Amino acid sequence: MPIPMELRRIIISELDDHQIVVLKETDGERNFPIVIGIFEATSIDRRVKGMPSPRPLTHDLIISVVEQLGGEIQDILISDLQDHTYYAKLRIRHDGELIEVDCRPSDAIAIAVASRVPIYVNEEVLGEALEDNE
Amino acid sequence: MPIPMELRRIIISELDDHQIVVLKETDGERNFPIVIGIFEATSIDRRVKGMPSPRPLTHDLIISVVEQLGGEIQDILISDLQDHTYYAKLRIRHDGELIEVDCRPSDAIAIAVASRVPIYVNEEVLGEALEDNE
Numbered sequence: 001m002p003i004p005m006e007l008r009r010i011i012i013s014e015l016d017d018h019q020i021v022v023l024k025e026t027d028g029e030r031n032f033p034i035v036i037g038i039f040e041a042t043s044i045d046r047r048v049k050g051m052p053s054p055r056p057l058t059h060d061l062i063i064s065v066v067e068q069l070g071g072e073i074q075d076i077l078i079s080d081l082q083d084h085t086y087y088a089k090l091r092i093r094h095d096g097e098l099i100e101v102d103c104r105p106s107d108a109i110a111i112a113v114a115s116r117v118p119i120y121v122n123e124e125v126l127g128e129a130l131e132d133n134e
Numbered sequence: 135m136p137i138p139m140e141l142r143r144i145i146i147s148e149l150d151d152h153q154i155v156v157l158k159e160t161d162g163e164r165n166f167p168i169v170i171g172i173f174e175a176t177s178i179d180r181r182v183k184g185m186p187s188p189r190p191l192t193h194d195l196i197i198s199v200v201e202q203l204g205g206e207i208q209d210i211l212i213s214d215l216q217d218h219t220y221y222a223k224l225r226i227r228h229d230g231e232l233i234e235v236d237c238r239p240s241d242a243i244a245i246a247v248a249s250r251v252p253i254y255v256n257e258e259v260l261g262e263a264l265e266d267n268e
Contacts, residue, residue, distance in 0.1 A: 039173040040192075058174075058192050061224070061237045065196060068233050069203040069226070090195070092203065099202050103195045 002077055002120035007113065010045050012038070021109060023078070023119065025126075032129035034078075034086055040106035047113040059110045066092055074098065076108035078121040081128045136211055136254035141247065144179050146172070155243060157212070157253065159260075166263035168212075168220055174240035181247040193244045200226055208232065210242035212255040215262045 008024035008031055019041035024031035036044075043059055056064065066073055071094040080087040088108035089100040112119045121129075142158035142165055153175035158165035170178075177193055190198065200207055205228040214221040222242035223234040246253045255263075 056237065058196075058241050061235070061241050062192075062196055062199060064235050064237075065199055065224070065226070066203070068235050069200070069205050069228050071203050085189075090199070092199070094203050101195065101198050101202050102190065103198075104189055104191075107192050107195050 001123050003123055003126055005078075005119045005121050007044070007048065007109065007119070010041060010048065012041050012045060014038075021106075023109075023121065030126060030130060032126070032133050034105050034109075036104075036106035036109075040104075040110050043110045044106075044113050047110070059107065059114050062090075062107075062111055063115050070094060071099070073111065073115050073117050075118040075120055076112045078105050078108070078119070078125055080122070081125045081132070084132060086125070086129075135257050137257055137260055139212075139253045139255050141178070141182065141243065141253070144175060144182065146175050146179060148172075155240075157243075157255065164260060164264060166260070166267055168239050168243075170238075170240035170243075174238075174244050177244045178240075178247050181244070193241065193248050196224075196241075196245055197249050204228060205233070207245065207249050207251050209252040209254055210246045212239050212242070212253070212259055214256070215259045215266070218266060220259070220263075 004026040005023040006026050009022040011020040018035045019038055020033045022031055022033050071092045074091045074093050077089045079089050086105045088103050088105040090103050092099045138160040139157040140160050143156040145154040152169045154167045156165055156167050205226045208225045208227050211223045212220055213223050220239045222237050222239040224237050226233045
């Protein structure tokens with residue numbers, strides 16, 4: 001059963017190659033960090049702060065492509081955790097079908113923030129994430 | 135009339151925020167530079183060098199989304215030049231129609247290189263680009 005999550009924090013360190021986003025349960029306090037790249041972290045950070053961008057960025061382009069092909073982004077799902085690596089899916093409604101496109105959590109979260117769709121994580125992934133970060 | 139172009143050079147300087155790709159006419163010697171960001175430059179450079187990526191990157195995600203929504207990327211077009219800024223279109227075949235999605239040239243070129251589709255530039259843009267860089 002997927003759990004609704006929200007973005008709690010973005011930790012950006014220019015001195016480090018690895019940035020961190022923290023996802024927190026919408027209806028609770030369980031939370032876990034995901035390590036992402038500087039490009040995605042900056043992209044997410046700009047959105048959250050409502051900073052305008054003079055030109056559509058790469059994640060906006062994904063949203064445009066989906067819309068112009070007649071799809072609608074329904075939500076994103078952090079679907080799996082293997083060897084400390086998270087996997088995600090972009091879930092798109094198209095012609096009455098639900099299409100799941102594999103992607104990195106960083107892209108998924110950037111798209112969710114940009115297109116204001118919900119973020120979910122599979123219950124078992126949340127459990128494993130909490131163990132991983134104990 | 136769009137002119138077929140190819141990627142001639144990628145100039146990456148870690149000390150600079152602005153990287154450069156040079157597009158050259160496929161059937162001639164006319165060429166011009168486009169300034170792009172480090173993320174897109176690195177993404178293009180990795181493809182050209184055939185460096186494997188452990189996980190699908192953001193431009194791969196765009197290609198997956200197009201394919202899974204039943205589209206096919208036909209080519210990319212550098213369509214316009216205004217105030218020294220280039221504009222591009224991702225041209226997608228979908229249900230027998232040609233759909234043009236506005237994007238930055240850097241994303242367009244990264245997608246063209248990743249999905250091995252042709253790069254075009256409008257004749258008048260090429261003319262203006264050459265004047266701009268005289």
